[in-house]
Amino acid sequence: MYKDFVNFVREVYQSGDFIPLHGPVFAGNEKKYICDAIDTTFVSSVSEYVDQFEQKLCEFTGAGYAISVVNGTAAIHLALHSLGVGASDEVITQPLTFVATCNAIVYTGAQPIFVDVDWDTMGLSPDRLESFLESHGQIKAGVTFNRITGKRIAACLPMHTFGHPVRIHEIVKICEKWNIPVVEDAAESIGSTCLNQHCGTFTTIGVMSFNGNKIITTGGGGALLTDDGELAGKLKFLSTTAKNPHVWKYRHDELGFNYRMPGLNAALGCAQMEQLSDKIQDKRQIAKAYGNFFASQSYDFVHEREDCYANYWLNTLIMPNEEDKDAFLEYTNKQGIMTRPAWDPMHFHDRFSSNPGVDLGVSEDLYRRAVNIPSSSRV
Numbered sequence: 001m002y003k004d005f006v007n008f009v010r011e012v013y014q015s016g017d018f019i020p021l022h023g024p025v026f027a028g029n030e031k032k033y034i035c036d037a038i039d040t041t042f043v044s045s046v047s048e049y050v051d052q053f054e055q056k057l058c059e060f061t062g063a064g065y066a067i068s069v070v071n072g073t074a075a076i077h078l079a080l081h082s083l084g085v086g087a088s089d090e091v092i093t094q095p096l097t098f099v100a101t102c103n104a105i106v107y108t109g110a111q112p113i114f115v116d117v118d119w120d121t122m123g124l125s126p127d128r129l130e131s132f133l134e135s136h137g138q139i140k141a142g143v144t145f146n147r148i149t150g151k152r153i154a155a156c157l158p159m160h161t162f163g164h165p166v167r168i169h170e171i172v173k174i175c176e177k178w179n180i181p182v183v184e185d186a187a188e189s190i191g192s193t194c195l196n197q198h199c200g201t202f203t204t205i206g207v208m209s210f211n212g213n214k215i216i217t218t219g220g221g222g223a224l225l226t227d228d229g230e231l232a233g234k235l236k237f238l239s240t241t242a243k244n245p246h247v248w249k250y251r252h253d254e255l256g257f258n259y260r261m262p263g264l265n266a267a268l269g270c271a272q273m274e275q276l277s278d279k280i281q282d283k284r285q286i287a288k289a290y291g292n293f294f295a296s297q298s299y300d301f302v303h304e305r306e307d308c309y310a311n312y313w314l315n316t317l318i319m320p321n322e323e324d325k326d327a328f329l330e331y332t333n334k335q336g337i338m339t340r341p342a343w344d345p346m347h348f349h350d351r352f353s354s355n356p357g358v359d360l361g362v363s364e365d366l367y368r369r370a371v372n373i374p375s376s377s378r379v
């Protein structure tokens with residue numbers, strides 16, 4: 001199968017050269033808008049391109065407000081900070097995620113605690129979440145604490161893995177019952193929807209990333225999505241050093257962050273947004289072709305769930321076992337086809353091994369068997 005796979009990928013991408021996992025494509029107005037931003041001299045965060053980029057994000061996702069920032073990690077940090085997450089708190093998340101999710105939790109002073117993922121979504125399992133809260137949660141005066149550690153469970157941070165929507169409706173319902181705010185890490189899921197609603201818009205705040213490996217890029221960049229106008233104002237204020245509004249005075253009564261997206265990056269983003277729908281269509285065609293290829297080889301390929309529409313950010317193959325996964329990675333990378341395993345689960349890192357005794361077997365199994373294969377759009 002390995003050799004056929006390499007030939008198949010070369011055919012899909014019409015290339016005999018190195019094929020990356022996910023590379024950017026700049027096929028539109030990128031240079032024009034960046035030059036224009038330079039001509040205006042407004043290259044930093046006070047820029048019409050920043051406003052335009054945020055407007056385009058709202059139109060595309062249906063979010064009431066978008067606040068663009070320097071990257072997705074900063075966006076998660078700011079989201080948690082704005083909800084009051086801080087030292088001595090815990091935040092529930094999934095072990096199968098990129099390290100940025102957990103780093104952002106730690107930036108607030110809180111600790112991540114882990115609940116396992118579902119096999120089909122590869123994202124936080126509502127069933128596991130419910131049983132974790134039943135066994136570990138305790139509500140005191142309307143606030144949920146971890147009865148083992150005594151710490152407040154200040155937020156829940158599910159992630160839509162590789163662009164496949166997590167069971168977000170169920171997660172939100174469970175968290176409502178326990179009075180736990182939810183922040184969606186939608187860094188990988190622009191264009192993905194669940195029951196026709198865009199990922200990142202189901203919860204108090206959703207977060208996106210526009211890193212160079214995402215479907216659209218601003219070079220480096222991220223955004224916070226919310227429907228709450230007051231919160232949006234606060235997020236914008238906090239991301240611009242929390243400067244009190246005044247024509248000339250510099251006064252900052254609250255801790256702020258220099259997280260606002262610069263205009264140069266937003267100019268790139270505006271051009272990329274114009275191509276987003278075409279990119280997603282193309283990626284879905286590639287996913288369909290992979291699906292057919294792997295079905296003919298009796299290999300397990302991750303398909304979108306019923307009622308969901310996936311952007312197939314990174315196409316995912318589940319190998320029969322760890323040895324096959326390693327052999328596949330070895331062979332394909334040697335052939336110039338970039339493939340990668342899923343991330344090392346977060347609880348495998350000493351600094352994140354905070355809740356022993358909780359079964360995280362699905363994340364561990366996916367880590368041993370999942371492989372991401374080339375997924376860039378061709379347009």
Ligand SMILES: Cc1ncc(COP(=O)(O)O)c(C=O)c1O
Pocket residue numbers: 071072073074097098100101159185187188208209210211220221222
């Ligand atoms: C799941 C997840 N969360 C957060 C991030 C952080 O985004 P950024 O790289 O823009 O900081 C990324 C992406 O890189 C990600 O994949």
